[in-house]
Amino acid sequence: MALLEVQNINKTYGGVKALDSISFSVDTAEVVGLQGDNGAGKSTLVKIISGALNPDSGQILLNGRQLKLGKPSYIRKLGIEMIYQDLSLCKQHTAVQNILLGNEIKKFGVCLDNKMMLEKASSLLLTLNVELDLHREVQFMSGGQQQSIAIARALFSNPKLIIMDEPTAALGEKETQGVLKLITALKEKGVSVILISHNKSDIEAVTDRQITLDQGKIIHK
Numbered sequence: 001m002a003l004l005e006v007q008n009i010n011k012t013y014g015g016v017k018a019l020d021s022i023s024f025s026v027d028t029a030e031v032v033g034l035q036g037d038n039g040a041g042k043s044t045l046v047k048i049i050s051g052a053l054n055p056d057s058g059q060i061l062l063n064g065r066q067l068k069l070g071k072p073s074y075i076r077k078l079g080i081e082m083i084y085q086d087l088s089l090c091k092q093h094t095a096v097q098n099i100l101l102g103n104e105i106k107k108f109g110v111c112l113d114n115k116m117m118l119e120k121a122s123s124l125l126l127t128l129n130v131e132l133d134l135h136r137e138v139q140f141m142s143g144g145q146q147q148s149i150a151i152a153r154a155l156f157s158n159p160k161l162i163i164m165d166e167p168t169a170a171l172g173e174k175e176t177q178g179v180l181k182l183i184t185a186l187k188e189k190g191v192s193v194i195l196i197s198h199n200k201s202d203i204e205a206v207t208d209r210q211i212t213l214d215q216g217k218i219i220h221k
Helices: 041-047 073-077 096-100 114-128 144-154 173-187 200-204
Strands: 004-014 016-026 031-035 059-063 080-083 161-165 191-194 209-214 216-220
Touching: 004 041, 016 041, 016 216, 031 041, 031 059, 031 173, 031 200, 041 161, 073 080, 080 144, 096 114, 096 144, 114 144, 144 161, 144 173, 173 191, 173 200, 191 200
Parallel strands: 031 191, 031 209, 080 161, 161 191
Antiparallel strands: 004 016, 004 059, 209 216
16 A cells, blocks of 8 residues: 555646646655646645645545545644745754744743753754754754754654655755755655655656656656
8 A cells, every 4th residue: 555645636726727637656665756847736736735725626545544635734643744945944043943843842831841852853863864053043054954954843743754845956066965865864764755856866866756747737657
Protein backbone atom coordinates (compact mmCIF):
# COMPACT_ATOMS: atom_id res chain seq x y z
CA MET A 1 0.00 0.00 0.00
CA ALA A 2 1.28 3.47 -0.90
CA LEU A 3 1.73 6.04 1.87
CA LEU A 4 -0.13 8.75 -0.08
CA GLU A 5 -2.67 8.20 -2.85
CA VAL A 6 -4.02 11.15 -4.83
CA GLN A 7 -7.08 10.06 -6.79
CA ASN A 8 -8.76 12.04 -9.57
CA ILE A 9 -8.31 15.50 -8.05
CA ASN A 10 -10.01 18.33 -9.95
CA LYS A 11 -9.98 22.06 -9.28
CA THR A 12 -11.46 24.89 -11.35
CA TYR A 13 -11.08 28.65 -10.93
CA GLY A 14 -13.53 30.78 -12.85
CA GLY A 15 -13.84 28.34 -15.69
CA VAL A 16 -10.10 27.63 -15.83
CA LYS A 17 -9.18 24.02 -15.07
CA ALA A 18 -6.30 24.34 -12.58
CA LEU A 19 -6.15 20.58 -11.96
CA ASP A 20 -7.57 17.97 -14.30
CA SER A 21 -8.05 14.43 -12.92
CA ILE A 22 -4.73 14.33 -11.05
CA SER A 23 -3.77 10.87 -9.75
CA PHE A 24 -0.45 9.62 -8.37
CA SER A 25 1.02 7.97 -5.28
CA VAL A 26 3.98 8.39 -2.95
CA ASP A 27 5.55 5.47 -1.10
CA THR A 28 7.09 5.49 2.36
CA ALA A 29 10.63 6.98 2.42
CA GLU A 30 10.28 8.05 -1.22
CA VAL A 31 11.31 11.44 -2.60
CA VAL A 32 9.08 12.52 -5.47
CA GLY A 33 9.89 15.56 -7.57
CA LEU A 34 7.02 17.80 -8.69
CA GLN A 35 7.88 20.03 -11.61
CA GLY A 36 6.24 22.20 -14.22
CA ASP A 37 6.14 25.79 -15.45
CA ASN A 38 4.43 28.60 -13.54
CA GLY A 39 0.68 28.06 -13.71
CA ALA A 40 1.04 24.32 -14.25
CA GLY A 41 -0.93 23.58 -11.08
CA LYS A 42 1.82 22.63 -8.63
CA SER A 43 0.90 25.11 -5.90
CA THR A 44 -2.81 24.31 -6.15
CA LEU A 45 -2.09 20.60 -5.88
CA VAL A 46 0.11 20.77 -2.78
CA LYS A 47 -2.28 23.21 -1.08
CA ILE A 48 -5.00 20.61 -1.52
CA ILE A 49 -2.78 17.81 -0.17
CA SER A 50 -1.80 19.93 2.86
CA GLY A 51 -5.40 20.90 3.54
CA ALA A 52 -5.21 24.58 2.61
CA LEU A 53 -7.64 24.15 -0.29
CA ASN A 54 -10.62 21.96 -1.05
CA PRO A 55 -10.75 20.20 -4.43
CA ASP A 56 -13.91 20.25 -6.53
CA SER A 57 -13.79 16.47 -6.68
CA GLY A 58 -11.49 13.54 -6.01
CA GLN A 59 -9.96 12.15 -2.85
CA ILE A 60 -6.64 11.71 -1.07
CA LEU A 61 -5.71 8.72 1.08
CA LEU A 62 -2.96 8.45 3.70
CA ASN A 63 -2.10 4.86 4.57
CA GLY A 64 -5.40 3.88 3.00
CA ARG A 65 -7.42 6.35 5.08
CA GLN A 66 -9.41 8.98 3.23
CA LEU A 67 -8.48 12.50 4.35
CA LYS A 68 -10.95 15.25 5.17
CA LEU A 69 -9.57 17.95 2.92
CA GLY A 70 -9.64 21.67 3.60
CA LYS A 71 -8.53 21.30 7.23
CA PRO A 72 -4.77 22.03 7.58
CA SER A 73 -4.54 21.34 11.33
CA TYR A 74 -6.23 17.97 10.85
CA ILE A 75 -3.92 17.07 7.97
CA ARG A 76 -0.85 18.00 10.07
CA LYS A 77 -2.00 15.80 12.94
CA LEU A 78 -2.20 12.86 10.56
CA GLY A 79 1.41 13.39 9.47
CA ILE A 80 1.62 15.74 6.48
CA GLU A 81 3.74 18.87 6.85
CA MET A 82 4.11 21.71 4.34
CA ILE A 83 7.18 23.96 4.18
CA TYR A 84 6.37 26.96 2.00
CA GLN A 85 8.99 28.89 0.06
CA ASP A 86 8.92 31.81 2.53
CA LEU A 87 9.51 29.28 5.39
CA SER A 88 7.15 31.23 7.72
CA LEU A 89 9.92 31.87 10.24
CA CYS A 90 9.93 34.64 12.87
CA LYS A 91 13.16 36.28 11.82
CA GLN A 92 13.70 38.25 15.05
CA HIS A 93 13.37 35.13 17.19
CA THR A 94 16.13 32.64 17.91
CA ALA A 95 16.55 29.30 16.18
CA VAL A 96 15.25 27.34 19.19
CA GLN A 97 12.21 29.62 19.45
CA ASN A 98 11.41 29.03 15.78
CA ILE A 99 11.91 25.26 15.91
CA LEU A 100 9.48 24.95 18.83
CA LEU A 101 7.10 27.69 17.74
CA GLY A 102 3.62 26.59 18.76
CA ASN A 103 5.07 23.57 20.58
CA GLU A 104 6.83 25.33 23.45
CA ILE A 105 7.76 23.18 26.43
CA LYS A 106 6.66 24.60 29.80
CA LYS A 107 7.38 23.91 33.45
CA PHE A 108 4.22 23.09 35.37
CA GLY A 109 2.28 24.38 32.35
CA VAL A 110 3.26 27.96 33.10
CA CYS A 111 6.89 29.01 32.49
CA LEU A 112 8.97 28.11 29.47
CA ASP A 113 11.40 25.30 30.16
CA ASN A 114 14.35 26.75 28.24
CA LYS A 115 16.64 23.83 29.05
CA MET A 116 14.22 21.23 27.72
CA MET A 117 13.45 23.37 24.68
CA LEU A 118 17.14 23.63 23.88
CA GLU A 119 17.59 19.88 24.25
CA LYS A 120 14.58 19.13 22.03
CA ALA A 121 15.68 21.58 19.31
CA SER A 122 19.23 20.15 19.41
CA SER A 123 17.83 16.62 19.09
CA LEU A 124 15.76 17.54 16.03
CA LEU A 125 18.76 19.16 14.33
CA LEU A 126 20.94 16.16 15.22
CA THR A 127 18.48 13.99 13.30
CA LEU A 128 19.40 16.05 10.24
CA ASN A 129 23.14 16.07 11.07
CA VAL A 130 23.00 19.85 11.43
CA GLU A 131 24.86 22.03 13.91
CA LEU A 132 24.09 25.72 14.41
CA ASP A 133 23.84 28.31 17.16
CA LEU A 134 20.38 27.82 18.58
CA HIS A 135 20.57 31.09 20.52
CA ARG A 136 21.18 33.17 17.39
CA GLU A 137 18.37 35.17 15.80
CA VAL A 138 17.20 33.66 12.51
CA GLN A 139 17.55 36.99 10.68
CA PHE A 140 21.33 36.64 10.95
CA MET A 141 21.43 33.12 9.54
CA SER A 142 22.03 31.98 5.99
CA GLY A 143 19.29 30.69 3.70
CA GLY A 144 20.48 27.12 4.13
CA GLN A 145 20.46 27.40 7.92
CA GLN A 146 16.94 28.80 7.81
CA GLN A 147 15.84 25.81 5.73
CA SER A 148 17.35 23.54 8.39
CA ILE A 149 15.30 25.31 11.06
CA ALA A 150 12.08 25.00 9.03
CA ILE A 151 12.67 21.28 8.45
CA ALA A 152 13.54 20.67 12.12
CA ARG A 153 10.31 22.41 13.12
CA ALA A 154 8.35 20.18 10.73
CA LEU A 155 9.99 17.09 12.28
CA PHE A 156 8.64 17.92 15.74
CA SER A 157 5.34 16.16 14.97
CA ASN A 158 7.04 13.03 13.51
CA PRO A 159 5.56 13.54 10.02
CA LYS A 160 5.14 10.80 7.47
CA LEU A 161 5.35 13.22 4.52
CA ILE A 162 6.93 16.66 4.11
CA ILE A 163 6.11 18.85 1.12
CA MET A 164 8.88 21.35 0.27
CA ASP A 165 8.20 24.30 -2.03
CA GLU A 166 11.33 25.51 -3.89
CA PRO A 167 13.69 24.93 -0.92
CA THR A 168 16.83 25.83 -2.91
CA ALA A 169 15.48 28.95 -4.62
CA ALA A 170 17.92 31.88 -4.30
CA LEU A 171 20.55 29.72 -2.57
CA GLY A 172 24.17 29.42 -3.64
CA GLU A 173 25.67 26.14 -4.78
CA LYS A 174 27.14 25.19 -1.39
CA GLU A 175 23.91 25.90 0.48
CA THR A 176 21.87 24.12 -2.19
CA GLN A 177 23.96 20.99 -1.68
CA GLY A 178 23.36 21.30 2.05
CA VAL A 179 19.59 21.39 1.57
CA LEU A 180 19.73 18.38 -0.76
CA LYS A 181 21.62 16.51 1.98
CA LEU A 182 18.81 17.39 4.38
CA ILE A 183 16.28 15.86 2.00
CA THR A 184 18.39 12.70 1.80
CA ALA A 185 18.53 12.64 5.61
CA LEU A 186 14.73 12.80 5.74
CA LYS A 187 14.47 9.83 3.40
CA GLU A 188 16.94 7.86 5.51
CA LYS A 189 14.76 8.63 8.55
CA GLY A 190 11.80 7.07 6.72
CA VAL A 191 10.07 10.35 5.87
CA SER A 192 8.61 10.80 2.39
CA VAL A 193 9.16 14.09 0.55
CA ILE A 194 7.39 15.86 -2.28
CA LEU A 195 9.92 18.31 -3.69
CA ILE A 196 8.74 21.22 -5.82
CA SER A 197 11.57 22.76 -7.80
CA HIS A 198 12.27 24.51 -11.09
CA ASN A 199 15.86 23.27 -10.84
CA LYS A 200 16.07 20.02 -12.81
CA SER A 201 19.51 19.17 -11.46
CA ASP A 202 18.19 19.36 -7.89
CA ILE A 203 15.23 17.17 -8.82
CA GLU A 204 17.43 14.59 -10.48
CA ALA A 205 19.96 14.62 -7.63
CA VAL A 206 17.66 13.55 -4.80
CA THR A 207 14.34 12.25 -6.14
CA ASP A 208 13.40 8.65 -6.81
CA ARG A 209 11.07 9.73 -9.62
CA GLN A 210 9.50 12.86 -11.08
CA ILE A 211 5.97 14.04 -11.82
CA THR A 212 5.55 16.78 -14.39
CA LEU A 213 2.45 18.98 -14.60
CA ASP A 214 1.42 21.07 -17.59
CA GLN A 215 -1.76 23.19 -17.61
CA GLY A 216 -3.27 21.20 -14.79
CA LYS A 217 -2.54 17.76 -16.22
CA ILE A 218 0.10 15.18 -15.45
CA ILE A 219 2.18 14.68 -18.57
CA HIS A 220 4.86 12.50 -16.98
CA LYS A 221 5.10 10.31 -13.85
